[in-house]
Amino acid sequence: MYMIVKHMHLTIIVLTFVFFAINLIFAMKKSPLANNKFLKITPHILYTLFIVTFIYLVSVSELYPFVNGWASSKLAGFVFYLLSITLALKWAKNNMWRIAGAISAVFWLIVTARLGFADRLKIKGPSDDIDAYLFILNDTINAIV
Numbered sequence: 001m002y003m004i005v006k007h008m009h010l011t012i013i014v015l016t017f018v019f020f021a022i023n024l025i026f027a028m029k030k031s032p033l034a035n036n037k038f039l040k041i042t043p044h045i046l047y048t049l050f051i052v053t054f055i056y057l058v059s060v061s062e063l064y065p066f067v068n069g070w071a072s073s074k075l076a077g078f079v080f081y082l083l084s085i086t087l088a089l090k091w092a093k094n095n096m097w098r099i100a101g102a103i104s105a106v107f108w109l110i111v112t113a114r115l116g117f118a119d120r121l122k123i124k125g126p127s128d129d130i131d132a133y134l135f136i137l138n139d140t141i142n143a144i145v
Contacts, residue, residue, distance in 0.1 A: 002060055009053035012046050017109060019043045020085050024102055027088075028095050047082070054078075070115070077112030084108055111140045 019042055026034035033039070058064055058071050065071040088101025 002057070005053050005056050005060075009050065009057060012050045012053065013109075013113075016043060016046045016050065017105075019046065020089070020102075020105065023089055024098060027092075028098055050078070070118075073115055074112060077108050077115060081105055081108040081112060107140075107144065110144070114140050 019039065023034065023039055023043070025031075026036075026039070054075075063071040065075045084101050084105035084107075086101075088098045088105060092098040092101055
């Protein structure tokens with residue numbers, strides 16, 4: 001069951017990014033399709049499913065946010081990803097800010113994904129291995145630049 005939910009979780013992440021990219025293109029072109037009801041509602045459903053699968057995965061692995069640094073970092077990355085999407089699609093008044101929001105969203109998606117694959121950070125219980133988190137962040141920035 002764990003692997004099924006994990007793959008569903010990863011699929012949902014890809015789908016949220018695909019819907020974000022489609023909505024961003026329509027918003028930048030000022031297309032009437034940007035107000036399509038399906039394109040506005042589906043990402044919210046995906047975010048809800050993402051949170052449900054996240055809760056299941058952390059409860060099964062016993063890596064709880066605010067107790068475990070890895071899970072807390074993953075949750076924070078998701079929140080910053082959502083804020084970046086909101087900047088790009090709702091708060092931005094021109095295409096320059098939409099692009100800035102899109103770059104920020106991609107950055108937080110990559111940082112959070114790389115953190116997800118950092119198995120050495122998945123330690124049960126409190127962890128104060130700040131150097132490992134800084135290594136992941138620095139490694140991601142170097143990979144982008």
